[in-house]
Amino acid sequence: xxxxxxxxxxxxxxxxxxxxxxxxxxxxxxxxxxxxxxxxxxxxxxxxxxxxxxxxxxxxxxxxxxxxxxxxxxxxxxxxxxxxxxxxxxxxxxxxxxxxxxxxxxxxxxxxxxxxxxxxxxxxxxxxxxxxxxxxxxxxxxxxxxxxxxxxxxxxxxxxxxxxxxxxxxxxxxxxxxxxxxxxxxxxxxxxxxxxxxxxxxxxxxxxxxxxxxxxxxxxxxxxxxxxxxxxxxxxxxxxxxxxxxxxxxxxxxxxxxxxxxxxxxxxxxxxxxxxxxxxxxxxxxxxxxxxxxxxxxxxxxxxxxxxxxxxxxxxxxxxxxxxxxxxxxxxxxxxxxxxxxxxxxxxxxxxxxxxxxxxxxxxxxxxxxxxxxxxxxxxxxxxxxxxxxxxxxxxxxxxxxxxxxxxxxxxxxxxxxxxxxxxxxxxxxxxxxxxxxxxxxxxxxxxxxxxxxxxxxxxxxxxxxxxxxxxxxxxxxxxxxxxxxxxxx
Numbered sequence: 050x051x052x053x054x055x056x057x058x059x060x061x062x063x064x065x066x067x068x069x070x071x072x073x074x075x076x077x078x079x080x081x082x083x084x085x086x087x088x089x090x091x092x093x094x095x096x097x098x099x100x101x102x103x104x105x106x107x108x109x110x111x112x113x114x115x116x117x118x119x120x121x122x123x124x125x126x127x128x129x130x131x132x133x134x135x136x137x138x139x140x141x142x143x144x145x146x147x148x149x150x151x152x153x154x155x156x157x158x159x160x161x162x163x164x165x166x167x168x169x170x171x172x173x174x175x176x177x178x179x180x181x182x183x184x185x186x187x188x189x190x191x192x193x194x195x196x197x198x199x200x201x202x203x204x205x206x207x208x209x210x211x212x213x214x215x216x217x218x219x220x221x222x223x224x225x226x227x228x229x230x231x232x233x234x235x236x237x238x239x240x241x242x243x244x245x246x247x248x249x250x251x252x253x254x255x256x257x258x259x260x261x262x263x264x265x266x267x268x269x270x271x272x273x274x275x276x277x278x279x280x281x282x283x284x285x286x287x288x289x290x291x292x293x294x295x296x297x298x299x300x301x302x303x304x305x306x307x308x309x310x311x312x313x314x315x316x317x318x319x320x321x322x323x324x325x326x327x328x329x330x331x332x333x334x335x336x337x338x339x340x341x342x343x344x345x346x347x348x349x350x351x352x353x354x355x356x357x358x359x360x361x362x363x364x365x366x367x368x369x370x371x372x373x374x375x376x377x378x379x380x381x382x383x384x385x386x387x388x389x390x391x392x393x394x395x396x397x398x399x400x401x402x403x404x405x406x407x408x409x410x411x412x413x414x415x416x417x418x419x420x421x422x423x424x425x426x427x428x429x430x431x432x433x434x435x436x437x438x439x440x441x442x443x444x445x446x447x448x449x450x451x452x453x454x455x456x457x458x459x460x461x462x463x464x465x466x467x468x469x470x471x472x473x474x475x476x477x478x479x480x481x482x483x484x485x486x487x488x489x490x491x492x493x494x495x496x497x498x499x500x501x502x503x504x505x506x507x508x509x510x511x512x513x514x515x516x517x518x519x520x521x522x523x524x525x526x527x528x529x530x531x532x533x534x535x536x537x538x539x
Contacts, residue, residue, distance in 0.1 A: 169193025
């Protein structure tokens, strides 16, 4: 009689707004995440394990599923759901492992809910945990080694998730981490400020293997190491792909590097502009952003046919009630292709959280509300309602018909792409409670388909799904979850 295979189930839980939700043509607004496919690829072959991956954004979790071990990825906004699932499966006698940014930031919060937790990246610790489990000696806690190296690692097994349920499977990662120390960002608190890099030839080989003509890089800051970025961009040129990613405004102050990015096929970037207040930027360690240069940033990108998703956060201590209109008007005036607004979220473990907690300004520790959409702290210069409503008003102004047309006339994106994506974001702006989502689309082929306003134009709804550029990376691989960066999605 054959022995029953070792069965591992990997689950990416979602909060209530994002659970098993598709677009208007029954396709998810998400690109394929890398975390679960990467973790699956890291399972040692000699264990002869059967691995099942479940993304709760596209599938329901079968509460009666059979497994020997269940791994759950945890970002702060999904911690409550992850803990609920963990309790259910542990009650059934199944061992549960938790990991990811939330676990890395606040391990003591997660530990009571799991048989074991993984702190940090999982390349080395996840295989060791599996060996220990099958030998009956799994430890309660595994901690990433500071000497982690990303070279010569297995490529993500993208076949374990249904490609047809995602906008694209052509998602890649060259680096992890960031050199900066922004107070609201989880990266410096969770993983420090020394970026990790994969060999450029491995990235190129993976893109070629996938036969990708377009690619999304989920790296948090592709230009953190500019010498590495030059090597990567140079190696991408022969592939003749179009790619989309994330960078800081510093790219636009290094014109040779910006030219090389454009030559390598860059057609869209997300940049965290964050605030129009120098004081806010200084207080939160993002002094390299200079609001007076935002117009030049957009112009330099547009000159090279690179579209911009410019992201702003509201609720920093220098923000007053007039900041919403001023910010939204600026986004329109300087012709940002896709402006995006969010409420600053003090993720636990970050410098911002510690500061607000010391001041007695944290209003709730209901992790489901830590999603960039809800106010979870007491703002310094306005009420909670003013911050919540002001964020919605900024969205509606930036995507009013007049603002829409004004930005569209100067877009760097193909006109039909810009039209569809802005229509989608217009619909999104008027239904934030339904469509708060931080994933991306990259071309039309991949489409599956109340505060007072500052104008009186017709606000008829347009039914379309939002996208165009990288919005916020939904996942960064092998954290058993996703990095929470300001407007982190579920």
